Amino acid sequence: MNANAKKIRVLVAKPGLDGHDRGARVVARALRDAGMEVIYTGLHQTPEQVVETALQEDVDVVGLSILSGAHMTIAPRIKEMLKEKDMGDVLFLVGGIIPGEDAEKLLAEGNADQIFTPGDPLDKIINYINGRVNINRKS
Amino acid sequence: MAIRGVLMHQLVKDLLNGNRRAAARLITIVENEDDQKRSLLKEIYPHTGNAFIVGITGAPGAGKSSLVDRLLQQIRSDGLTAGIIAVDPTSPFSGGAILGDRIRMQDHALDSAVFIRSMGTRGSLGGLSRSTREAIQVLDAFGKDIIIVETVGVGQSEVDIVKTADSTVVMLTPAGGDSVQTIKAGIMEIADVFVINKADLPGSDRSATEINMMLDMNGEKPWRPPVLSTVSINGEGVNELWLALQEHRQYLEESGKLLEVRKQRVRRELTEQVEYLVKTRIWEDVRDTIELDDLVEKITKRLQDPYSAAGELLEKINFFKEDQGEGV
Numbered sequence A: 001m002n003a004n005a006k007k008i009r010v011l012v013a014k015p016g017l018d019g020h021d022r023g024a025r026v027v028a029r030a031l032r033d034a035g036m037e038v039i040y041t042g043l044h045q046t047p048e049q050v051v052e053t054a055l056q057e058d059v060d061v062v063g064l065s066i067l068s069g070a071h072m073t074i075a076p077r078i079k080e081m082l083k084e085k086d087m088g089d090v091l092f093l094v095g096g097i098i099p100g101e102d103a104e105k106l107l108a109e110g111n112a113d114q115i116f117t118p119g120d121p122l123d124k125i126i127n128y129i130n131g132r133v134n135i136n137r138k139s
Numbered sequence B: 001m002a003i004r005g006v007l008m009h010q011l012v013k014d015l016l017n018g019n020r021r022a023a024a025r026l027i028t029i030v031e032n033e034d035d036q037k038r039s040l041l042k043e044i045y046p047h048t049g050n051a052f053i054v055g056i057t058g059a060p061g062a063g064k065s066s067l068v069d070r071l072l073q074q075i076r077s078d079g080l081t082a083g084i085i086a087v088d089p090t091s092p093f094s095g096g097a098i099l100g101d102r103i104r105m106q107d108h109a110l111d112s113a114v115f116i117r118s119m120g121t122r123g124s125l126g127g128l129s130r131s132t133r134e135a136i137q138v139l140d141a142f143g144k145d146i147i148i149v150e151t152v153g154v155g156q157s158e159v160d161i162v163k164t165a166d167s168t169v170v171m172l173t174p175a176g177g178d179s180v181q182t183i184k185a186g187i188m189e190i191a192d193v194f195v196i197n198k199a200d201l202p203g204s205d206r207s208a209t210e211i212n213m214m215l216d217m218n219g220e221k222p223w224r225p226p227v228l229s230t231v232s233i234n235g236e237g238v239n240e241l242w243l244a245l246q247e248h249r250q251y252l253e254e255s256g257k258l259l260e261v262r263k264q265r266v267r268r269e270l271t272e273q274v275e276y277l278v279k280t281r282i283w284e285d286v287r288d289t290i291e292l293d294d295l296v297e298k299i300t301k302r303l304q305d306p307y308s309a310a311g312e313l314l315e316k317i318n319f320f321k322e323d324q325g326e327g328v
């Protein structure tokens, strides 16, 4: 009945210096095709920009795409800033070329809710988000 | 639920205190048609009416977001604050959307005097213009001096959104031949200012001439829309646009037109609200107490016609019972 019903809003962000956003764009399109609203902000975002955008856009999910290898500094930094802004409950995903050891550490220290690497099927990301974000808060 | 009500009230307080998170949450609430929406908007409404609202519409890729980015520079250097609502189409197939307007506005991402919100059209008839209008109310109460709404000028819903604006900029480009002939009727009439963007590309003079000719054929009008050329990637002509918008605002204020336009808007809102309440009440009753299936069955079998059935339905509905939840 209600065509304006709640949609999952996802910020797909590319922090850091690397200049490739093909992966981020593929993910963005897949999430759109799964019925989500994807806010995409382009390359070279600072952690401050990512967090401020997440705040203004009131997203349910922040997904970082990091190919530069700087994930161990960028992800904890953004996670910390999200918490500072009372957005600690936003689902926080990190994608990119993340070695297994680093992934374990990020997850163990609560600096990512889930890690995705280039080999992961897009459905895995979609299903994960759908499973974790409760879009029927009202009912 | 009482506790939740108190929390919600706090959200409005926070908004009025300049809390950006509260503004963001409230826009989500209006967008999602959340149950609390109407009671919150009631609290917000007395604090609205101060912002000047500018609509920018034009074909996909015309350069609207880039122009908004440049306009923001002008607005900020005049010491004014701004709210942006950037609307992008929702995919009719999936219901999802890629909202990419912010890519062009990154210079202002960390300016606390600027608040940018992306919205998908979400496909409900009339719903988009309503939620856009309500989002404008949130940003207005939030204290933004200028609110800019960016929409792709393709359909009726965009024209409806534009009716919410005090000044409307219609953007054209010389490329792609979207000259006067190809502009949708209805879009032409709503322009207070015409902008030919991408004036660095060939053909922009011709587009300007065509529009000027068309405007001259329309005869004398109290406000004759100026036709400006801009290059939003380098900022050419943007100062002229900002001046034209201020001039139009002055015209609206001095001629009494602003009041007239806003009255028309309030009248439309009021009508819409009444229709909305009536509709909601009808379907609430139908859902809770009235057997629709029987009627459908009868009508399908031609034992009854839908015209008299609708009349009978209406008689059963109690329009005057106490309202719960909506808080009317």
Ligand SMILES: Nc1nc2c(ncn2[C@@H]2O[C@H](COP(=O)(O)OP(=O)(O)OP(=O)(O)O)[C@@H](O)[C@H]2O)c(=O)[nH]1
Residues within 6 Å of the ligand: B058, B059, B060, B061, B062, B063, B064, B065, B066, B067, B101, B104, B152, B197, B198, B199, B200, B201, B230, B231, B232, B233, B234
């Ligand atoms: N040559 C030229 N290109 C421009 C100009 N303004 C914008 N562009 C380019 O046009 C493309 C679209 O610009 P946007 O600002 O995103 O256009 P838009 O109208 O907001 O697009 P949608 O929101 O997708 O409808 C970008 O690649 C811009 O760099 C201009 O004045 N001249």
Ligand SMILES: [Mg+2]
Residues within 6 Å of the ligand: B064, B065, B066, B100, B101, B150
């Ligand atoms: Mg745009």
